[in-house]
């Protein structure tokens with residue numbers, strides 16, 4: 001088995017993708033399989049489903065294994081993409097203890113494996129490590145403003161702890177790590193009931209339902225098309241100049257109100273915008289500083305939101321919805337600070 005310069009000497013690698021049936025994981029698996037690598041996809045199918053990788057099943061260089069990363073997994077491999085974790089606030093808040101376990105125990109198990117077999121590990125970290133940021137755009141050097149006991153903490157702090165584990169396994173055990181901070185991503189392959197803003201707005205617009213803007217819609221996000229994102233992850237994995245963290249995202253910044261208007265425009269929908277409560281700890285601004293990705297990886301996104309949204313609309317319009325189940329009944333706007341305060345008062349009464 002080789003490492004470090006493996007991508008030059010040995011073009012066909014054994015690659016493990018945790019969360020490989022998920023939105024990003026399935027795109028990654030497809031690209032790796034197309035390149036000829038031997039891909040092992042692990043998933044517990046909490047927020048994903050087998051049909052995401054149906055086209056890969058049966059290919060001689062693809063293997064699908066049902067496994068939950070909170071328990072150890074042993075295999076011989078050259079690279080690990082650790083993508084496993086529910087990423088939509090509605091899903092990661094459904095069972096927050098499990099979310100934290102997935103990030104922390106999942107990272108620990110995969111880093112232990114990487115140490116044992118000398119594989120390179122790329123950790124899917126997140127823009128959520130910046131919490132509700134006070135600086136914009138967010139550079140990797142910014143330490144963030146994160147609540148450690150709020151409704152988003154299971155994900156934010158779980159991913160922060162996963163980063164810590166990566167850097168400690170690297171310093172203490174010489175594990176070859178790469179840390180990618182992934183910003184909001186959208187595109188074909190998203191679950192129609194994912195619960196995140198792009199899928200919600202497009203599905204609502206297609207179905208002529210009200211578009212549910214949380215709060216006034218002044219909060220901002222920066223949306224990266226999935227193909228660009230996967231390019232960035234693979235570039236980070238297959239270079240030796242930096243271990244990260246590196247922001248991977250599209251710096252084009254939009255308010256949520258603007259996104260709602262774009263969803264209406266690109267679907268030609270007659271849907272109306274309605275306002276619901278803002279979820280607890282909802283970050284008010286988010287925009288990646290991608291100087292590092294540009295300079296070190298030679299990467300920047302190519303697809304603007306205006307060009308990517310029609311592709312996402314075409315994908316969501318083509319879905320047979322009877323094939324998809326709603327992973328949770330939860331809705332993020334119900335997880336507000338006001339409700340949490342009410343619940344806490346009620347429990348004391």
Ligand SMILES: O=c1ccn([C@@H]2O[C@H](COP(=O)(O)OP(=O)(O)O[C@H]3OC[C@@H](O)[C@H](O)[C@H]3O)[C@@H](O)[C@H]2O)c(=O)[nH]1
Nearest residue numbers: 087088089126127184196197200212213214219256282
């Ligand atoms: O129906 C909706 C859904 C969401 N929103 C708002 O849209 C914004 C984006 O919300 P999303 O649920 O899509 O995702 P968030 O940006 O809050 O979190 C995401 O951040 C980056 C990743 O690591 C994760 O994928 C996820 O945690 C938020 O301000 C949210 O309140 C709506 O206004 N209406």
